[in-house]
Amino acid sequence: xxxxxxxxxxxxxxxxxxxxxxxxxxxxxxxxxxxxxxxxxxxxxxxxxxxxxxxxxxxxxxxxxxxxxxxxxxxxxxxxxxxxxxxxxxxxxxxxxxxxxxxxxxxxxxxxxxxxxxxxxxxxxxxxxxxxxxxxxxxxxxxxxxxxxxxxxxxxxxxxxxxxxxxxxxxxxxxxxxxxxxxxxxxxxxxxxxxxxxxxxxxxxxxxxxxxxxxxxxxxxxxxxxxxxxxxxxxxxxxxxxxxxxxxxxxxxxxxxxxxxxxxxxxxxxxxxxxxxxxxxxxxxxxxxxxxxxxxxxxxxxxxxxxxxxxxxxxxxxxxxxxxxxxxxxxxxxxxxxxxxxxxxxxxxxxxxxxxxxxxxx
Amino acid sequence: xxxxxxxxxxxxxxxxxxxxxxxxxxxxxxxxxxxxxxxxxxxxxxxxxxxxxxxxxxxxxxxxxxxxxxxxxxxxxxxxxxxxxxxxxxxxxxxxxxxxxxxxxxxxxxxxxxxxxxxxxxxxxxxxxxxxxxxxxxxxxxxxxxxxxxxxxxxxxxxxxxxxxxxxxxxxxxxxxxxxxxxxxxxxxxxxxxxxxxxxxxxxxxxxxxxxxxxxxxxxxxxxxxxxxxxxxxxxxxxxxxxxxxxxxxxxxxxxxxxxxxxxxxxxxxxxxxxxxxxxxxxxxxxxxxxxxxxxxxxxxxxxxxxxxxxxxxxxxxxxxxxxxxxxxxxxxxxxxxxxxxxxxxxxxxxxxxxxx
Numbered sequence: 104x105x106x107x108x109x110x111x112x113x114x115x116x117x118x119x120x121x122x123x124x125x126x127x128x129x130x131x132x133x134x135x136x137x138x139x140x141x142x143x144x145x146x147x148x149x150x151x152x153x154x155x156x157x158x159x160x161x162x163x164x165x166x167x168x169x170x171x172x173x174x175x176x177x178x179x180x181x182x183x184x185x186x187x188x189x190x191x192x193x194x195x196x197x198x199x200x201x202x203x204x205x206x207x208x209x210x211x212x213x214x215x216x217x218x219x220x221x222x223x224x225x226x227x228x229x230x231x232x233x234x235x236x237x238x239x240x241x242x243x244x245x246x247x248x249x250x251x252x253x254x255x256x257x258x259x260x261x262x263x264x265x266x267x268x269x270x271x272x273x274x275x276x277x278x279x280x281x282x283x284x285x286x287x288x289x290x291x292x293x294x295x296x297x298x299x300x301x302x303x304x305x306x307x308x309x310x311x312x313x314x315x316x317x318x319x320x321x322x323x324x325x326x327x328x329x330x331x332x333x334x335x336x337x338x339x340x341x342x343x344x345x346x347x348x349x350x351x352x353x354x355x356x357x358x359x360x361x362x363x364x365x366x367x368x369x370x371x372x373x374x375x376x377x378x379x380x381x382x383x384x385x386x387x388x389x390x391x392x393x394x395x396x397x398x399x400x401x402x403x404x405x406x407x408x409x410x411x412x413x414x415x416x417x418x419x420x421x422x423x424x425x426x427x428x429x430x431x432x433x434x435x436x437x438x439x440x441x442x443x444x445x446x447x448x449x450x451x452x453x454x455x456x457x458x459x460x461x462x463x464x465x
Numbered sequence: 466x467x468x469x470x471x472x473x474x475x476x477x478x479x480x481x482x483x484x485x486x487x488x489x490x491x492x493x494x495x496x497x498x499x500x501x502x503x504x505x506x507x508x509x510x511x512x513x514x515x516x517x518x519x520x521x522x523x524x525x526x527x528x529x530x531x532x533x534x535x536x537x538x539x540x541x542x543x544x545x546x547x548x549x550x551x552x553x554x555x556x557x558x559x560x561x562x563x564x565x566x567x568x569x570x571x572x573x574x575x576x577x578x579x580x581x582x583x584x585x586x587x588x589x590x591x592x593x594x595x596x597x598x599x600x601x602x603x604x605x606x607x608x609x610x611x612x613x614x615x616x617x618x619x620x621x622x623x624x625x626x627x628x629x630x631x632x633x634x635x636x637x638x639x640x641x642x643x644x645x646x647x648x649x650x651x652x653x654x655x656x657x658x659x660x661x662x663x664x665x666x667x668x669x670x671x672x673x674x675x676x677x678x679x680x681x682x683x684x685x686x687x688x689x690x691x692x693x694x695x696x697x698x699x700x701x702x703x704x705x706x707x708x709x710x711x712x713x714x715x716x717x718x719x720x721x722x723x724x725x726x727x728x729x730x731x732x733x734x735x736x737x738x739x740x741x742x743x744x745x746x747x748x749x750x751x752x753x754x755x756x757x758x759x760x761x762x763x764x765x766x767x768x769x770x771x772x773x774x775x776x777x778x779x780x781x782x783x784x785x786x787x788x789x790x791x792x793x794x795x796x797x798x799x800x801x802x803x804x805x806x807x808x809x810x811x812x813x814x815x816x817x818x819x820x821x822x
Binding site: 105106107108111151155156157158160163166167168170171173183185188190233234263264 | 605
């Protein structure tokens with residue numbers, strides 16, 4: 104037998120798969136254990152054989168980057184093996200994700216909890232960026248939570264290396280609500296700042312408990328962003344009107360963040376405004392964000408093990424909890440869903456003041 | 466501190482190991498020169514023994530007169546096909562990263578496989594296609610196969626999984642040409658006269674020559690880049706290396722002399738092996754390869770057919786078993802009998818029933 108085939112057979116014996124917990128267009132997810140330790144793991148089984156282009160690009164990206172990135176705040180790829188024509192990724196088992204936690208109405212978030220999740224997200228992201236990797240799909244649903252409370256960035260199916268200056272990239276990345284304005288305007292040259300905008304949206308969502316800037320279409324999304332943060336001036340964001348697909352959506356005044364984030368500290372609003380800076384070159388980096396006064400100020404971040412979490416394990420029936428059924432599904436669901444699959448329309452975070460809008464339109 | 470516009474400070478948030486040392490390239494694909502020849506030697510011996518067995522099984526007594534390829538001959542043949550990647554990539558106007566990555570893949574593949582099992586002509590086509598994908602330069606399989614005379618899409622795809630597996634699914638490669646670019650950017654920041662870009666272009670030619678050799682399996686990208694620059698301009702390479710030493714020189718184990726030693730070794734290898742092997746030299750190897758190919762991998766050979774039949778028989782058996790168990794269930798109590806105890810750990814990974822729709 105070929106050495107490579109033999110080695111593969113050895114590898115797959117180290118893991119068992121026990122039950123299917125998710126199914127998507129390109130992968131199946133199983134729960135399993137590491138035979139030698141009994142530790143829980145997840146196996147993502149990717150269909151390869153029937154694909155006419157061979158190994159799928161998202162699978163390649165995911166494997167390529169997770170193979171290289173080892174960090175407490177990035178999901179661990181423990182092994183890769185093949186069975187027949189399927190590619191099996193053995194991943195750390197993570198019981199929940201930040202979206203589930205945010206949606207669980209029974210949980211109360213303290214400012215220290217939010218600080219803890221933010222610092223873990225930024226540490227994982229800083230490590231990606233230090234390794235010259237853009238994630239390009241940050242959202243609460245892709246921030247998984249381990250049983251010890253550690254937050255881990257997952258789903259590198261859209262990730263890529265930083266491009267050299269002058270090398271075009273696609274602007275069709277990042278889930279709409281977390282996508283920065285420059286990508287809506289067709290910017291093909293960008294860098295780590297695109298991920299930072301998403302972090303800002305997640306930060307706001309942690310404070311509000313609902314998505315901050317949620318629109319149903321790309322055109323609406325721009326309008327929602329400008330309503331929330333004010334239409335940028337040429338001075339604030341030089342040259343943005345020259346971007347390939349720039350459209351004017353009207354002049355919106357810049358509301359004070361304080362009006363919506365009534366309970367937030369001055370430091371947190373200052374950091375939020377630096378994440379959500381229009382001019383990508385002025386947007387704060389992950390590294391500078393970690394050095395921001397917000398993280399030095401009281402209260403200190405909650406220890407991961409003490410963070411709020413969905414109390415009941417996924418397997419138990421939750422008869423007395425109205426949200427139970429939904430929560431359970433969410434916990435079992437892995438990263439196999441695009442927002443378009445998610446038929447539910449979530450409420451728009453802010454009140455759109457249409458009176459003002461009309462008054463300000465030319 | 467809060468200003469987002471300030472340049473990133475040069476010190477690190479935490480004292481971590483250098484990024485390169487966390488890479489799979491550093492961890493899994495570095496060898497000493499002796500280690501490298503040992504790997505190839507034992508790889509070759511195992512392959513010869515297995516093929517001899519197979520030849521005998523196919524036709525007793527047939528392996529006696531076969532002149533199997535030696536490890537060195539295998540390397541020679543692979544080098545010829547590494548050189549062929551350049552025109553192939555130029556044909557598709559792929560960026561240099563695709564070419565360099567495909568060459569690395571081909572070298573790594575033959576640290577785990579033998580040319581007597583898999584001919585480099587085929588593996589090369591797959592390596593380029595896979596490298597285009599892993600470096601984000603995707604091309605449709607159909608367009609790719611059309612661009613190569615006599616190639617069907619399945620010729621490329623058949624080996625893709627095997628190649629990915631042989632690479633250990635470690636697709637990220639650190640290249641010397643990137644390191645050279647980094648050194649060049651550094652040099653622009655050093656005091657001194659203006660830089661002549663001809664030096665950079667000449668150093669790039671040396672980098673391209675180095676890809677035909679084993680240096681990337683032994684040395685780091687920056688060592689190779691510095692060696693190539695030094696071949697072209699010893700003064701520039703000295704200036705750069707000196708700028709990397711700490712002022713008093715005591716806090717680092719790096720000394721100019723040690724750097725010079727490594728650079729000299731790399732240059733020797735590039736000078737010896739940096740040109741494609743002559744077709745004449747390889748022709749004999751290729752001719753003999755036809756006689757010592759593993760019969761198990763030759764479509765239509767007795768052993769190949771036997772193996773196919775065996776696989777088919779097993780699949781048939783499995784289907785029958787399944788049909789049998791379904792029939793039994795149907796015959797008995799419609800609600801089934803008591804469930805057998807589950808047996809975790811005995812999962813058949815080749816059982817892909819769970820996703821056969």
